[in-house]
Amino acid sequence: MTPKQIGAAVRKARGQRSIREVAGAAGLSRHQVTSIEGATTNYTIGSLLALAKVVGLNVEVTGNVSGYLRDAALEKARGK
Numbered sequence: 001m002t003p004k005q006i007g008a009a010v011r012k013a014r015g016q017r018s019i020r021e022v023a024g025a026a027g028l029s030r031h032q033v034t035s036i037e038g039a040t041t042n043y044t045i046g047s048l049l050a051l052a053k054v055v056g057l058n059v060e061v062t063g064n065v066s067g068y069l070r071d072a073a074l075e076k077a078r079g080k
Contacts, residue, residue, distance in 0.1 A: 003039035
């Protein structure tokens with residue numbers, strides 16, 4: 001998926017919930033959520049996973065991701 005497609009999927013999954021609500025639940029700033037939805041800036045895997053968890057999207061990370069980065073992203077998504 002492209003960043004724009006990911007952003008559109010997140011926006012659709014957010015539904016009627018406010019950006020402030022999902023940002024707070026994901027531990028992100030409103031700007032981060034807006035940037036992910038609009039595909040306007042780069043974001044971390046951890047931020048995407050945390051946001052996806054809050055809005056109910058399943059995300060599978062594939063490719064060349066180091067164990068440390070993958071583990072840190074998963075911990076953030078789990079709220080640790």
